[in-house]
Amino acid sequence: MSSEWPVPVEDFAAYYAFTPAALALRETVRLSAVRNIDLPEPILDVGCGDGLFARLAYPGRQVWGIDINPNEVRRAQASQSYRTLIVGSVCDVDLPTGFFKSAIANCSLEHVPDLPAALANIRRSMQPGAPFVLIVPTPDWSRHLAIPAALAKLGLHAIARAYGDALDKIFFHVHLHEDDWWRARLDEAGFVTDEVRPLVRRSTSWAFDMLLLPSVIGFVTKKVTGRWVLAPGLRPFSADIVRRLITAVADQIPDDDRAGEYLLLARAK
């Protein structure tokens, strides 16, 4: 079985309580990937969202969060995960110069059109030598999903592509590039990339795709209310069932060398 399985029980349950199952699965895999990377404080969390990731990844640490969406920042504030929260775009918001000893951008920079401005601002705020972790989707992440793979096998390549394109639209993906492209952008902004780790293997992608349809309700709820889940108190009753189900599915799916996401481990020059 892939190194991404079985997903940690506690992390999955913690995410599943507040997010749709599909997102909970991906975030649990990301969480496991960053847990063994030491990020010295103060940490800058770029595109921090609702703060759940920082609460689970860096409990009790001095983390600053920045997000362009005031509703997300409000939620992040309620999560008490951050020492300081900033509402604004990472491209032009004022950040203290040479202050952060590390930074993380978990699935946020692929949404930012002016990437050079974002990376330059992040670099300015960091100390030389400070580690910077980015998690971004691979260009063909959607082709690894179960439905597009099945469609492609049937020769229905156009529908498979349309399925992937629709997901990229829904998720507002602006940048979908190979790791070399990200390395080059990081280099231009004053970072050196030490390592690229593949994340979200085929088994995880397929399990994610299986969970997408039942997760649609969560995506609608988020649009309407700003929250993924309306009754987190009820979620523990189904968390184990869902986790066991997707584990059984993932067990049947052999991984290959493709990945749905890259984790780039860079450092400020």
Ligand SMILES: C[S@@+](CC[C@H](N)C(=O)[O-])C[C@H]1O[C@@H](n2cnc3c(N)ncnc32)[C@H](O)[C@@H]1O
């Ligand atoms: C997919 S979410 C990831 C949230 C969080 N990192 C997590 O792991 O849960 C992407 C986040 O990036 C934020 N974002 C997008 N463009 C941004 C920008 N220019 N500056 C700051 N945040 C941005 C969005 O508002 C959103 O909360």
